[in-house]
Amino acid sequence: MSVRSQKTAKHLECSTGQVIAAFGRHYAVEAGAGAIISCVMRGKKGGIACGDWVEYQHTAATSGVIESIKPRSSKLYRSDAFKEKIIAANITQLIVVVAAVPSFSEELINRCLVAAESERIDVFIVLNKADLVEQARTAMDRLTLYRDLGYRVISLSALYDASILVPYLAGHASVFAGQSGMGKSTLLNALIPQANRAVGEISLALDSGCHTTTHSRMYRLDQDSAIIDSPGFQEFGLNHVAKEDLAWGFVEFRPYIGRCRFSNCRHINEPGCAIAHAVEVGGIQSRRWDFYQKFCTQI
Ligand SMILES: Nc1nc2c(ncn2[C@@H]2O[C@H](COP(=O)(O)OP(=O)(O)OP(=O)(O)O)[C@@H](O)[C@H]2O)c(=O)[nH]1
Ligand SMILES: [Mg+2]
């Protein structure tokens, strides 16, 4: 057989599957019939994420080698000046999970919102641990701004009843993201009990900075819907977001974009800035502009 026809034959043997978990350089790929194939990537290339569709070749009945990654419809990732960390690929919806306790970082929420907006995927906020009534009320007050901006904010208790979330998951590939200890894995278990995700002791998570979930994993809710549980984070770098896209990532800035005196206005301290003016007259909350300015100087 010529080299060319060998290559063609190889190509023909490829199967398509979806990566449902990535552990270092090992990947669990879900095959068409739901079987899980344990795969490695051909060569040294990494960069495969949970949610990726891949072409792989069997090396045995339940193992294989990934040959290529199919084009992604979305890619959610964090990045700093040195590296990027892919959280999930091909998702249609980011669900930011915060909790009544421990207290959450509003800056991280803003970073998640920008990341989702820049990938043009849906995003909303879940306030978990609503059973802790007093703290949940305080937390909800902190989230009012986001509700006013038009973001959906759903309050629930993963320990008692998460069913209010179900209608918002239908037809979506969603990812739960947020700080450690917010209850992402508990929520996943409430929705998909057979997932049996490990959940952490809060005190452990806080005292030692220990993250219970170490790898993203995708679970099917039904034929059309899936959820990815991801590890908690304390940082969410936005180095990959272009400066022009940053302002776009703040939804309430959009009507003012293009109205500044200078066409290349960064909306920091330029004269005639339409966004600065909107902040002055109360059209934009200064809290959001502060976050914008902070992010802008970091990318
Ligand atoms: N009171 C209360 N506790 C909850 C609720 N949901 C989760 N918890 C607790 O919060 C702690 C952390 O839960 P996890 O599900 O492990 O949190 P996580 O967000 O997955 O954390 P990482 O995997 O580290 O990112 C556990 O002790 C849970 O029992 C809730 O609705 N109410
Ligand atoms: Mg977890």
Ligand SMILES: [Zn+2]
């Ligand atoms: Zn401006």
